[in-house]
Amino acid sequence: DAGVIQSPRHEVTEMGQEVTLRCKPISGHDYLFWYRQTMMRGLELLIYFNNNVPIDDSGMPEDRFSAKMPNASFSTLKIQPSEPRDSAVYFCASMEGPTSTEAFFGQGTRLTVV
């Protein structure tokens, strides 16, 4: 397996625009996590899915953020409208099951909102 695949790797957008980040988890992994990483706040859990169902979205900062997982092989994180403070690296990670010992991370999407 190629691992967790995220796209795009880099995104630069203007304030107010819609941004969509994409993630393909490792095949057979039941859990998918979205994180945001900044120098100030570290790696923050935004939302996670189990078997395509959102389980905990309490980390989503506000209504501008939304996430979906329409099937086991694809998830999106959307920001609409984007703001400069959303600039960060966004990571997607997947985990096989509830007793798994490791979450595998994608390479991340570096988002810059100008």
Next chain:
Amino acid sequence: QKEVEQNSGPLSVPEGAIASLNCTYSDRGSQSFFWYRQYSGKSPELIMSIYSNGDKEDGRFTAQLNKASQYVSLLIRDSQPSDSATYLCAVRAGANNLFFGTGTRLTVIP
């Protein structure tokens, strides 16, 4: 209150010394604890996991867990310049939420 707390550092140690990294967590029901390493510009990768009180050794790395004190640590023996990275403590709590600390930046000086 953040679920996982770490000293952000930076922590500098000379090559060959022992590096000690510490972490505390807030959820007493947490059962799984992890240390991830993240090189600059890269994604986190797992280096150690620990589930029971006590020590767990893997090569130059030793993880220590004290559930009564809600404390996890990582010792790196014979530190090498290639160990220079940010070390992230992670805790799996509740319904499989996986929370990370802000990380400790370690520099090993040749």
